Every structure is written in structure tokens, then in C-alpha cells.
Amino acid sequence: MRITHGIPFEICGGLWLAVFALSFGLTVPAFPQTPPRDALSLADEAARIAAVTTPATDFSRPEPYEARPGGAATGAADRSSFSQPLGNLRREQRLSFRLGEALFDKLWVQAPSSTQASDGLGPLFNARACASCHQGGGRGTVPSGPDEAPLGLVVRLMGPNGGDPVYGRQIQTRAAAGVAPEAHVSITWQPAAPIRLADGTQIPLRKPVLHLSDLAHGPLAPSTSADLRLAPPLIGLGLLEAIGEADIRTRADPADADGDGISGRAQVLGSTGGKPILGRFNWRADRASIAEQNAAALSTDLGLSNPIFPAYSGDCTPEQTRCLAAPDGGSVQHEGLELGQQAFALLRDYTARLAPPARRGLANPDVLRGKRIFYQSGCESCHRAKFVTERLAPDASGAVPPESFQLIWPYSDLLLHDMGEGLAGGDGAREWRTPPLWGIGLTQAVSGAHAFLHDGRAASLLEAILWHGGEAAPARDRVIALPSEDRAALLAFLRSL
Ligand code: HEC
Numbered sequence: 001m002r003i004t005h006g007i008p009f010e011i012c013g014g015l016w017l018a019v020f021a022l023s024f025g026l027t028v029p030a031f032p033q034t035p036p037r038d039a040l041s042l043a044d045e046a047a048r049i050a051a052v053t054t055p056a057t058d059f060s061r062p063e064p065y066e067a068r069p070g071g072a073a074t075g076a077a078d079r080s081s082f083s084q085p086l087g088n089l090r091r092e093q094r095l096s097f098r099l100g101e102a103l104f105d106k107l108w109v110q111a112p113s114s115t116q117a118s119d120g121l122g123p124l125f126n127a128r129a130c131a132s133c134h135q136g137g138g139r140g141t142v143p144s145g146p147d148e149a150p151l152g153l154v155v156r157l158m159g160p161n162g163g164d165p166v167y168g169r170q171i172q173t174r175a176a177a178g179v180a181p182e183a184h185v186s187i188t189w190q191p192a193a194p195i196r197l198a199d200g201t202q203i204p205l206r207k208p209v210l211h212l213s214d215l216a217h218g219p220l221a222p223s224t225s226a227d228l229r230l231a232p233p234l235i236g237l238g239l240l241e242a243i244g245e246a247d248i249r250t251r252a253d254p255a256d257a258d259g260d261g262i263s264g265r266a267q268v269l270g271s272t273g274g275k276p277i278l279g280r281f282n283w284r285a286d287r288a289s290i291a292e293q294n295a296a297a298l299s300t301d302l303g304l305s306n307p308i309f310p311a312y313s314g315d316c317t318p319e320q321t322r323c324l325a326a327p328d329g330g331s332v333q334h335e336g337l338e339l340g341q342q343a344f345a346l347l348r349d350y351t352a353r354l355a356p357p358a359r360r361g362l363a364n365p366d367v368l369r370g371k372r373i374f375y376q377s378g379c380e381s382c383h384r385a386k387f388v389t390e391r392l393a394p395d396a397s398g399a400v401p402p403e404s405f406q407l408i409w410p411y412s413d414l415l416l417h418d419m420g421e422g423l424a425g426g427d428g429a430r431e432w433r434t435p436p437l438w439g440i441g442l443t444q445a446v447s448g449a450h451a452f453l454h455d456g457r458a459a460s461l462l463e464a465i466l467w468h469g470g471e472a473a474p475a476r477d478r479v480i481a482l483p484s485e486d487r488a489a490l491l492a493f494l495r496s497l
């Protein structure tokens, strides 16, 4: 019986915790996760889950299992860390992951073409591959000026009926032969009021200004607002999907009944059979599942028809007649779609099973001090450290899914928070979903640059914190007031995630 990956038994504190390690799937191969059989052991399990997910109070040493933010599913931490499979995938699951990766990296071509399996791009599209925006599984980067093309930054359109009546949900900057791209997108940077920290350091801030030119069908409707969205990193999404809804809702407090200044609202996207659908993906938590977001990305970013959004025309609206008349790449062997059911399932496997990386230097005294400051500043109120994922039913082959019943450390509550005027979107809405912070310290290594927040405006972790307002204003002010060594420790902690 091997207990854990490199976590000495002594830290686990004895047999009781060893049993824990087993039941949280920290063994290799995964422990057969038999659910408790009677009410007594169910209550016992609930108590154990509550105990391991309680916010930290002892900052003198790392917590048990903290080194592995994805539980048994954790991956290695290096340059390719955001493109590795979950650490506990079985052989056949690894194979599906690799096939899905090929689809994610594939450069699609326009129809008609001699390679039927790869055609169907457009008529309107932003990129030829998923990987163009989510390079290495990581986040997008931002252009430094108007001459550079935005990579991994898209223009989302919002109007009374969803998107723009003519341009649809998103501006596509590229198009198939015979169809005009919707617009040319560029960005300039506008300085915002710099922030003066308690130790006298001035931190300049900037925000992007969006410019749309060469609009193919004239200006946007007056009621349409346009907003930039950075491609987020894709690690650990299947684990986030495996968090129980009730567990997310327990932290929601829309009217701030407990008076702590932090409200947090669950994003409800409608309902099926009277059961509300909880949104948890994207910067506004406007997608309920990975599959649904993948389908939307295929349709709007690449223009590929798929099982959820079967229209060949993607984001073309009825006003865009040339776009609607363009040839499609549907083929019989893919159920008449450009990306059929089987490929869609493989793509889902890949995007769901990118591993959150192992922590680095978590026992370093500066990192531990930074962790204490993170908690004391109130960051954990939204960037919730720990969850235990639900027990998932065995898959078709009888295997327990790798995301099942893991103690995970995403540093997000997956709720929407009012982040103040400074971060308000083009539509004036100030609410954003707390982004997970796991892996954030590897941003530079994976993406070669730093771009944080929904539109990539923050060029450093400190800038990202200083933009926090609204419910998070008190947390930001505590960071502004920190002595410089404490601020450095907080940043060291974030870099260790
Ligand atoms: C043109 C750039 C671009 C391309 C190409 C692209 N994405 Fe994205 N992706 C984004 C942006 C921007 C977001 C955030 C959208 C939002 O918050 O509204 C996103 C979000 C996501 C998310 C949600 C992540 C999270 O943490 O909530 C998933 C999953 C995803 N994309 C998968 C894909 C897949 C699969 C493809 C290929 C079919 C793809 N993307 C192609 C830009 C892109």
C-alpha cells in the first residue's frame, strides 16, 4: 500500500490520515472509491470532508496534501505544465487525451478541400486552431500596441437579444474566400490613475482601449456593447466540473446576509426539469459545462458545426447573406457535421483533463508567510482554497473517472462578485467569476508573458490585485497598506501556486 506521492507518512499524522489519503485517491493506482454504505459512515465522510476543506489556520508548515492541488490528478510543474494529462489517467484515457490534443492543435482549412476530415473552417472565424489562442493549454497574451494582432483576445458583443443583430455574439476577424472579415481589431493602452503603496512605491496601471475598423456591415447597433475577453488557461477544468453544485452554493451570499462585505452570486443559466443550471466556466460563468463551452468555441471561434451547435454558419446572422451562402464542410462520416460526435467527445476529454501543476517551494518560509497574508487580507473569501470533488459514477468501461472524489486546491469559489467600476465591462456589468489561481505562478513559463484579468490588462500579479474593487476593495486596500516584505511574500505565495 503506497500512501502518497512524496508526502511523508509523519506529516499525515498517523493511521487515521492514512485512511484519508486512501479515500481521497492519493494512491497510485487510484483507490477503489467505494462510497459509504450506511447513514453513520455517510455522516462520518461528510465530517471528514468538512475537516479537510476548512480554511487554513496554521501557517507554520504546509497543510497535508497541499503540494498536490489536483489530488491524485496533479501533474508536473515545468514549461509544458499546462498541456499534461491528469496524473491519474489510465492507459486508455491517456490515449483519448492524446487524440483530443491532436484535434485541439489541428489547423483547420476551409471547405471544400481534399482533406475532408480537416475542413469546415468558417465562414467566419478568429483562428484556425483552438491552440492558437490557448497556447500550451495556457492563457492568451495581449498586444503591446495597435500594430500587433491580438492573440487569444476576442471581442464579445452584447445586446438586448444576446449579441449584435448583424455581427452576432463575437467579432470574427477572419473569413472564408468570398466572405468579408467582420472587422479589423486593434488595441491601444490607456493609462489609469497609478496606485501609491504604503511604502511609497508607485504602480502605474493601464487598460486596453478597443478599436474596430473596416466594419463589413457598418457600425454596430447603438444598443450593442463590445468587450475584450482573454483566453483563460484550461487546466483542471474537469475537476472544477466535478465540484458538487451544493458545495458552490454554500458560499453564495447575494444579499451579504453575514455582513462580511463579500456577497458572491451563483450564476443561474436557466433550468432543466425545474432544476436550475449553474454556470461555472468563462469569465462570467456563462457556460454550464466544458462540452457546452467547447461547442460554443468550435462554432464562434473556428466556425465548425458540432453536435451541440450544428449550424454550418457558426456566428453568421440572417443579415450576413454571403456568409450563410458559403460552402460547408459537413461530411457523411461525421454525421453531416464538420466535427462529429466521436471527435467532439475526444476534444472534451482533452480540455477536461489538463492537469493542474504541483506546487513549488510551498515549505519556503516566505511562501508560508505569504499564504498567511493571503488569508489575512481576505483573498480566500473569494479565491476559496479547497474543495472535495463529488464521487462520480463509473464510466462505460466500469472505471471510476480520474476527477472523482479528489481533494483539490483551485483557489476559486466559482461565484460572481461585484469587482467595482474600474473592472466594469463594456455593458456596465461589474460582476466577474472568481478565476482559479492554481498554476498562476507558471504563467510566464507557459505563455511567455503576463496578462491577467478578463481583458488581459494586468501585466503583473500585483497589478491584477490593485485593479480589485467593489467587494474586493478592502482586500486590495490591505495589500496597499502592507510593508514591502509582506507584499513580496504574498507575491511569492501566488508564484508558488
Ligand atoms: C480566438 C481565440 C480563441 C480560440 C481560437 C479558442 N478559444 Fe477558448 N476561449 C477564448 C476566450 C476569449 C475564452 C473566454 C471567453 C469568455 O470568458 O467569455 C475562452 C474560454 C474557453 C474555455 C473555458 C475556460 C474556463 O476556464 O472557463 C474552454 C473550455 C475553451 N475556451 C475551449 C476552447 C476550445 C476547445 C477551442 C477550440 C475549439 C477554443 N477554446 C478556441 C478564446 C479562444
Ligand code: HEC
Binding pocket: 262, 283, 374, 377, 378, 379, 380, 381, 382, 383, 417, 418, 419, 423, 432, 433, 434, 435, 436, 437, 440, 451, 452, 453, 454, 455, 461, 464, 465, 468, 471, 472, 475, 476, 479, 494
Ligand atoms: C470579492 C472577491 C475577491 C476577493 C476578495 C479577491 N479576489 Fe482576486 N479576483 C476576483 C475576481 C472576480 C477576479 C477576476 C476579475 C476580472 O477578471 O476582471 C479576480 C482576479 C484575480 C487575479 C487574476 C487572475 C487571472 O487569472 O487573471 C489574481 C492574481 C487575484 N485575483 C488575486 C487576489 C488576491 C491576492 C486577493 C487578496 C488580496 C484577491 N484576489 C481578492 C475576486 C476576488
